[in-house]
Amino acid sequence: MKQTAFITGATSGFGEATARALSKEGYKLILLGRREDRLKRLASELGNTHIIAADIRDKDKIFKEVENLPENFKDIEILVNNAGLALGQEKTNDASIEDFETMIDTNIKGLLYVTKAVLPIMTARKSGYIINLGSVAGEWPYPGGNVYGGTKAFVKQFTFNLRNDLQGTGIRVTQIAPGIAKTEFSLVRFKGDAAKADAVYDKTQFITSEDIARIIVDCINLPKHVNINSLEVMATTQTWAGFAFERE
Structure with a gap:
């Protein structure tokens, strides 16, 4: 049995x-998510799993749960900071400030x-690997990306600065920035509107959760003297939108 991997946002998707x-x-697993029923089912299926049913925005609970981990789950070697969300795709002037705050509190804090x-x-332990899930939205702007893109740009820059802070510790740090991927992401973004969410993926090939999981495993299995700083991943069908022009 290897050491422990801690994964946030573990109830679906990536x-x-x-x-x-x-x-x-x-790996043994620590799985964190809000939906306890899903965590329990997954833990029962996989075994060797400790679950933390919590909202990642709850600072006191997060620190308390990590402090009180069972002894055999304290050897954390891998941290996958996956929990995050987008809410809405309105322009800044029309968007909800509460949605902005939820994205900031979840994706950053x-x-x-x-x-x-x-x-x-x-x-x-002078050992470990932190993988932060960013997004192409943190690399490239698009209409309605506003605060979501800003939070993912934070993830990228924080990843780079964390690498500097951890020099000499043996801890690796990587940002993985996926493009279009079919998960519950769009269903959450459009607040349960399944038709609107499905339209995002209509008639195109997208990245799957398993694709990203494979990339994460591949990064982890590289020699420990190799660090992938940032990895931007798009479906072959997706490219940059190009410049937008205002026309009369």
């Missing part, structure tokens, strides 16, 4: 697929809480 992939690789809680474990 998080669930990564949990399955790392379980096959022989939640990621920071888990990272800060886990880092002392890794630095004490």
Whole structure:
């Protein structure tokens, strides 16, 4: 049995697929998510799993749960900061400030809480790998991307600066920035509007959760002296939108 992998947002999408992939690789798992029923089902299926049913925005609970981990799950070697969301795609003037705050609290502050809680474990062991899930939205602008894109740009820059801070510790840090991928992402973004969510993926090939999980495993299995700083991943069908022009 290998050491422990801690995955946030583990109840669906990239998080669930990564949990399955790392379980096959022989890792014990700490799975964090809001939907306890899903966590329990996944833990029952995979075994060797400790679950944390929590909202990643709950700073006190995150730190308390990490502090009180069972002894056999304290050897955290892998942290996959996957939890995140987009809400709405309105222009800034029309968008909800509450949606903006939820994205900031989840995608930025939640990621920071888990990272800060886990880092002392890794630095004490002088070993570890932190993988932060960014997005092409943090690399390239698109209409309605506003605050979501801003939060993912934070993930990229924080990843780079964290690498600087951790020089000499043996801890690797990578940002993975996916493009179009069919998960529950669009269903959440459009607040349960399945037709609107499905239209995002209509008649095109997209990345799957299993594709991203495979990339994460491949990064982890590289020699420890190799660090992938940032990896931007698009479906072959997706390219940059190009310049927009206002015309009379």
